[in-house]
Amino acid sequence: MTGTEPVEEADGHDALVGFLDGLTRLLLGTSGEGAEQVERSVTAAARGLGGTASVAVLPDAATVAVTSHGRSSAIVVRGFPEVFRMDRVVALKPLLDEVTAGRLDVRGASARLATITRAAPPYPWWAKLLGVVLFSVGFAPLMQPTWYEVGSTAVLATLSACLAVAADRLPRLAKVLPLVAAVTVSLLALEVFARSPAHGGPVLLMLPALFFFVPGDYLSAAAAELAAGHLTTGAVRLVYAVALLVQLYVGVILGLVITGRPRQDLFDVAAGADLPRWVLFASWIVFTVGALLAFAVPARLLGMLLVLVYLTVGVQTGFTKLLGDVGGTFTAAVVLGAVTTWLARRPGRPPRLVLVLPGFFTLTVGSLGMRGLTALAGGYAIEGFRDLTELVTLVTAIGVGLLLGAVLAQRPADSV
Structure with a gap:
């Protein structure tokens, strides 16, 4: 084992937690289908990125317990439910498909998620x-x-x-x-x-x-x-x-x-x-x-x-x-x-x-x-x-x- 491996594992875990934080917030903000979809998407994304997640969902908040790289963390995410930016929901689906299939690493997934979150509305x-x-x-x-x-x-x-x-x-x-x-x-x-x-x-x-x-x-x-x-x-x-x-x-x-x-x-x-x-x-x-x-x-x-x-x-x-x-x-x-x-x-x-x-x-x-x-x-x-x-x-x-x-x-x- 080299001296850099513990640091890399810590960075990997923190990156996964950061991605799931942003993903859960976006899902809560578009949770028109209810809690089941939020829970399913977050746990599948964590699994696709080499970790596990347990999610407890409320309409405006979720607690996510994440385990990866030999570490465990718990975060509380808040997001107000609404249905006014369906362009984000459309853009999020292919990202989740790639993450779940293991075709993206956590840094690439985080960059894609940030692009979706920061995107301007499609219409003036x-x-x-x-x-x-x-x-x-x-x-x-x-x-x-x-x-x-x-x-x-x-x-x-x-x-x-x-x-x-x-x-x-x-x-x-x-x-x-x-x-x-x-x-x-x-x-x-x-x-x-x-x-x-x-x-x-x-x-x-x-x-x-x-x-x-x-x-x-x-x-x-x-x-x-x-x-x-x-x-x-x-x-x-x-x-x-x-x-x-x-x-x-x-x-x-x-x-x-x-x-x-x-x-x-x-x-x-x-x-x-x-x-x-x-x-x-x-x-x-x-x-x-x-x-x-x-x-x-x-x-x-x-x-x-x-x-x-x-x-x-x-x-x-x-x-x-x-x-x-x-x-x-x-x-x-x-x-x-x-x-x-x-x-x-x-x-x-x-x-x-x-x-x-x-x-x-x-x-x-x-x-x-x-x-x-x-x-x-x-x-x-x-x-x-x-x-x-x-x-x-x-x-x-x-x-x-x-x-x-x-x-x-x-x-x-x-x-x-």
């Missing part, structure tokens, strides 16, 4: 602003298939998009962004657009513009984690999702108070449809393009995401006619989970989280929570409790459906 700020608007406008016909809904959403969503882009540069605004967005949209909707019952309920006019902030992804990830046995992570994520919904609800109520409108004005009745069928069909293209820009998904994936969105919508629509809302939503979630899992496991394909994201949003589970809360606030107890009950049912259906789809499509040697 104005493209994200446009993306949030298109995302909302494409979703609007699902609330009310009327030209008025589409037009009012374009205006209200532009306001929301400006706030979302500003929050990227103002950390203080980011902490209260759902509340500020809900107050602003509520004020403008009540004062300008919700002046006549003929245009539908005020909340139906507000919801598409606030859809970007509705935590439907957190709700379904929490349901999937609870179903998979990750009780602590699922419970914490569920509480956080509910807190975000309450922020949106309080913002709408504050808008009502400021404008002096009675709470009974928060009725939830849709206006008569006047959109032709081709607009309803084309709205999903607008929606998917908006999602791609808003969540920084690489443009080359647009075609694949469109196919998955129309597949999800088609399955949900067809099976809803046969099995009702819950059965249709559950079946669509199973199909989406199975197809995206099968696609993601193939070499060179994007990760499952990116593939599932736009299709998941078509299931619209998060909007029911705010509709239920605002209906209760307006004194419509039956409608409010009905929406909240449906929310709980559909959250579970989507979360468990995605989990079941992943189980059906996995390789025999894998675990979900």
